[in-house]
Amino acid sequence: METVALAGKSEVSLASKAILGFSFLLLLVSGCATDYNEIIQSTENSYYAQNYDSAIPSIRALYEDSSTKDRLLFLMEAGMIFHSKGDFQTSNKVFKEAEELSDNIRTSLTKEGLAFLLSDNESNYTGEDFERVMIKFFIALNFLSMGELENAKIYFRRLDFELKEMKFTSAEYRQNNAARLLDAYVSEKLGKFNDARVQFKNMESLIGSNQTLVSDRFVLAAKENDGRDMGKYAKGSGLVQAYNHSMQKVDFRNERLTEVVIIHEAGKSAIKESRGKLLEDEYFAAALRGAIEIAARSEGAGVSVAGVLATLSTAENPIPIYKERDWEGSQRRHFYVNGVDVGAFDIMNNYSDTAIKNFNDNYKALITKNVTSLAVKVVAAVIASEAAAKAIESGLGDKNKNDLLSGLIRLAAGAAAGLATAQVIGPDLRCWRTIPSNFQIKRLFLEPGEYSLKLDEGTGITSNLPRTILVEEGKPLFLPVRSYKN
Numbered sequence: 001m002e003t004v005a006l007a008g009k010s011e012v013s014l015a016s017k018a019i020l021g022f023s024f025l026l027l028l029v030s031g032c033a034t035d036y037n038e039i040i041q042s043t044e045n046s047y048y049a050q051n052y053d054s055a056i057p058s059i060r061a062l063y064e065d066s067s068t069k070d071r072l073l074f075l076m077e078a079g080m081i082f083h084s085k086g087d088f089q090t091s092n093k094v095f096k097e098a099e100e101l102s103d104n105i106r107t108s109l110t111k112e113g114l115a116f117l118l119s120d121n122e123s124n125y126t127g128e129d130f131e132r133v134m135i136k137f138f139i140a141l142n143f144l145s146m147g148e149l150e151n152a153k154i155y156f157r158r159l160d161f162e163l164k165e166m167k168f169t170s171a172e173y174r175q176n177n178a179a180r181l182l183d184a185y186v187s188e189k190l191g192k193f194n195d196a197r198v199q200f201k202n203m204e205s206l207i208g209s210n211q212t213l214v215s216d217r218f219v220l221a222a223k224e225n226d227g228r229d230m231g232k233y234a235k236g237s238g239l240v241q242a243y244n245h246s247m248q249k250v251d252f253r254n255e256r257l258t259e260v261v262i263i264h265e266a267g268k269s270a271i272k273e274s275r276g277k278l279l280e281d282e283y284f285a286a287a288l289r290g291a292i293e294i295a296a297r298s299e300g301a302g303v304s305v306a307g308v309l310a311t312l313s314t315a316e317n318p319i320p321i322y323k324e325r326d327w328e329g330s331q332r333r334h335f336y337v338n339g340v341d342v343g344a345f346d347i348m349n350n351y352s353d354t355a356i357k358n359f360n361d362n363y364k365a366l367i368t369k370n371v372t373s374l375a376v377k378v379v380a381a382v383i384a385s386e387a388a389a390k391a392i393e394s395g396l397g398d399k400n401k402n403d404l405l406s407g408l409i410r411l412a413a414g415a416a417a418g419l420a421t422a423q424v425i426g427p428d429l430r431c432w433r434t435i436p437s438n439f440q441i442k443r444l445f446l447e448p449g450e451y452s453l454k455l456d457e458g459t460g461i462t463s464n465l466p467r468t469i470l471v472e473e474g475k476p477l478f479l480p481v482r483s484y485k486n
Contacts, residue, residue, distance in 0.1 A: 036430040052085040080434040088142040144478035156183035178349035178439040215239035242445035247340040257445040267330030267437030270352035275317035291375035320427040329485030330437035336454040345440035352437040
């Protein structure tokens with residue numbers, strides 16, 4: 001009995017060492033995983049608390065400590081923070097660096113195709129095409145906020161070129177109508193009436209005719225003294241919002257009136273979240289099972305499909321999903337000028353909706369495109385774990401081998417393979433978290449003077465809306481306003 005007990009202790013010790021060795025591997029793999037939500041949380045909390053003096057050094061530290069793969073995203077976040085603070089000049093410096101980096105990022109077709117399957121430690125954040133357009137949009141918007149219309153127009157031209165390219169390769173919902181509308185206003189102010197007309201027509205083809213476009217087309221026709229278009233858009237005459245200082249309606253053609261364009265950056269954008277366990281998605285699981293069967297046959301080594309699938313029991317779906325997080329803060333809001341309700345603003349660009357549709361529309365296509373590569377990776381991990389288990393067993397010596405010990409070793413090896421695989425194919429949750437959910441725009445014509453501003457009272461909305469604005473004759477005012485519900 002004593003000999004048996006000693007032998008049992010020896011076997012348990014060997015098994016413990018094997019399990020500890022695999023546990024160390026699990027810790028190494030787990031340590032490599034990062035969650036962008038956790039990384040950006042402190043910066044984001046400060047930003048949405050309007051504590052910009054805390055958010056700025058926080059995002060600067062993240063940028064300075066970041067590897068190349070995350071740099072673009074940190075620049076986008078930083079540009080948005082400076083923009084909301086009202087430091088438009090610094091915001092443009094940051095966004096221009098992001099623009100250059102975005103334009104220069106090139107990935108191989110292989111890596112690009114597998115990007116969603118890799119952990120966020122493996123791939124560069126390149127952004128979607130509509131996000132790269134948004135970088136240029138904010139540069140133009142910053143120039144507008146500083147009163148630099150000519151420089152804004154330069155960026156609207158660059159932006160328009162990209163939108164034209166996207167028109168032939170992407171769904172219509174990726175088009176940025178906020179950029180087109182502001183481009184039209186700037187072009188009109190600079191006397192580039194044909195550019196304005198082109199943008200209005202582009203918007204009409206994308207979203208149809210609405211009250212904003214009808215009134216804007218009438219304004220353009222009046223500025224050009226185009227009798228034909230004035231007749232065509234005559235209904236827009238009564239829709240133009242032009243007021244004297246007492247907020248009584250007046251004719252917008254009064255030369256003393258100044259254009260005031262409020263760009264309401266509403267809500268917190270939708271963000272990426274996990275879709276849940278990979279094998280809980282019937283479509284993904286079925287496609288993966290078939291691909292694993294093929295990969296297992298080609299790789300050999302007697303690997304069973306059931307064994308391979310068992311390693312994926314804890315794996316998350318590698319394709320994330322975008323979800324709304326600020327429904328109330330993203331709604332259309334009424335603004336009050338000198339206590340008068342000037343109406344709700346039109347949503348001209350819905351970033352959250354675009355991001356959600358983009359991922360949903362491409363979900364099955366991404367599975368189909370990448371499931372074979374995923375299967376090969378998973379099978380390879382299982383084969384590696386089998387080889388590791390055999391190597392440990394071979395070092396035990398015949399007298400130490402038994403079914404219990406072999407079972408423990410293979411259990412540990414299988415667990416290591418499963419966790420390693422789950423970490424490699426985990427969802428990449430990086431996304432632009434400080435950007436608004438949507439952009440709402442209103443154009444007014446106001447008599448020179450000081451005006452009070454308010455935003456929907458009693459809604460609990462946080463905003464950086466100034467209490468008063470100064471309208472100067474002959475000096476158009478473009479006012480970005482950030483708001484959301486905390």
